[in-house]
Amino acid sequence: MTRWHRRVLAVVGLGSFFNFFEVALSSLLIPLLPAAWVVTTTDKSLLISATFAGELLGAVALSGLADRVGRRRMFQINLVAYAVLSVAAACAQGPTQLIVLRFLLGIGLGAELALVDTYLTELMPAARRGRMLANAYALGMLAVPVAGVLAAKLPLSMAGIASWRWLMVFAGSGALCVYLLRRNLPESPRWLATHNPTEAMAAVDRIEETAGLPATGSFPAAPALGLGRQRNEETARRLKLWGPDLRRRTALVCLMETLGPIGFYGFASIAPLVLLHKGYTVVESLSYLAMTAIGYPLGGYVLMHLAERVQRRTLVIVSSVLVAIAGTVFGMGTTVWVIVPAGLLTTFMSVINATVSRAYGAELFPTAVRNTALGRTYSLSRLVAVILPFCTLPALEHLGASPVYLACGCLIALMSVAVALLGPRTNAVALEDV
DSSP states (O other): OOHHHHHHHHHHHHHHHHHHHHHHHHHHTGGGSOGGGSOSHHHHHHHHHHHHHHHHHHHHHHHHHHHHHOHHHHHHHHHHHHHHHHHHHHTOOSHHHHHHHHHHHHHHHHHHHHHHHHHHHHHSOGGGHHHHHHHHHHHHHTHHHHHHHHHHHSOSEETTEEHHHHHHHHHHHHHHHHHHHGGGOOOOHHHHHTTOHHHHHHHHHHHHHHTTOOOOSOOTTHHHHOOSSOOOHHHHHHTSTTSTTTHHHHHHHHHHHHHHHIIIIIIHHHHHHHHHHTTOOHHHHHHHHHHHTTHHHHHHHHHHHHTTTSOHHHHHHHHHHHHHHHHHHHHHOOSHHHHHHHHHHHHHHHHHHHHHHHHHHHTTSOGGGHHHHHHHHHHHHHHHHHHHHHHHHHHHHHHOHHHHHHHHHHHHHHHHHHHHHHOOOOTTOOGGGO
16 A cells, blocks of 8 residues: 555545435435425435436446446546536426436436446555445545535525525535546556556556556556457356356345345435434434434444455445344334434444445456446446335335334345355455455
C-alpha cells in the first residue's frame, strides 16, 4: 500500500458517497414532497422504486461497456450523467417529472457501484483488498446519516425553494466535483492486460513512478490473465458466466444479490413509513432514522478491521443472520427504546453484510468478464429494490410491520445457507488464483 493507493481510494470512495446519498433520498424524500404528489400507496411506491428501476437498467445495459471500453472512461460517463440528471430532477414541477428524472439518473448509478467494486478489486494489493474496499464504502456510507440529518433538520423551505430540491442539487453538484477529481485516475492495468499488453506494462510503470517506487518493468499478474485478445477455445469457454467453470459462482452471486438487498434496501426503504404507521410524526420518524443511520459509517469502520482478519465468506454468513434478527426486532418494536437500538443494529449489520458481499463477489470472476458479471448480478438487487415497495407497502397497510419484517428476515437468513454451501475462501489470494 502506498499514498497513491490511498488517493485512488479517496477519490473513488467520494464518488460512492454521492451514490449512497441518492439511494438514501429514495425514502427520505417521501415525507418532504408536497402532499398532493404522494396521495396513494402507488405514488409512494413509484417514487421509491424509480431510482432503483433506473439502476436495474444501468447495471444490465452499461456494465458490459466497462469490460469493452475501460474502467476509467465509464467512471466519467456515469458521474456526468448522474450529476446533470440529479440537478434536473431538483427542478421537477410534478410527480411524473420527478419519477422519470429519478429513473434516468438511476441508470448512471446502476453502472457506478459495480464499477467501484471492479476497479478497486483490480488495483488494491491482495492482502489489503477487502479492507480497502471496506474503507471506500465506509466513506461512501457516511452519506446515509448525512442525508438523514439534512432531511430532518433543514427548514422545509430555504430562499423560497423546498428543502428536497436543495438535497438533490447538493447531490448533483457533489458528483460534478468528483468528476473533476477523477480525471487523473489511471486505467486498470489488469483490464489493459486483456486488451493491450504493452500499455498494461507502461501503466504499471507510471503507477510505480507516481507512488515514488522504482519502475520494475514487469507486471506479475500478466501471464495469468492471458494477454491480448487471442484466446484458445478452453479460455473462451471459461469466460462464459454460465459455463461449467463459472456457473457455481454466478449462481452464488445471483442469490446474494437477490436476498441481501432485502436487508440493506428493503428494511431501510420502508422504515420511515413503518414509523409513521406506528403513530410517530414525520419529524419524530426522520429523527429516529437519523439516529439509526449512525450504523452505516460505524459498520464500515468495524468492517475495515475485520475484512482481512476474518474470512469474507464467514462474514457474509454471520452478518446476514444478524441482519435478519435485528430487522425483525425493529419491525416488531413498539417503543423508542426498542426501535432505535434495533434500527441501529440493523443498519450496522446491513452495512457489513452488503459491503463484504460486494467485495466477495468481485473476487469470484476473471478480469475479462468481472464488471459484466457484477453489473448483471447487481441488476437483480435493483429488481428486488423495485419490486419490494409494491409488495411491502400494501402488506404494511393490511398486516402491519411485524409480519412484513419477519418474512423479510427469513429470506435474508437463506443467504447464509447459500454462501455456506457454494462460497470459496478468498482472503489474501491473488485475483488470478481465486
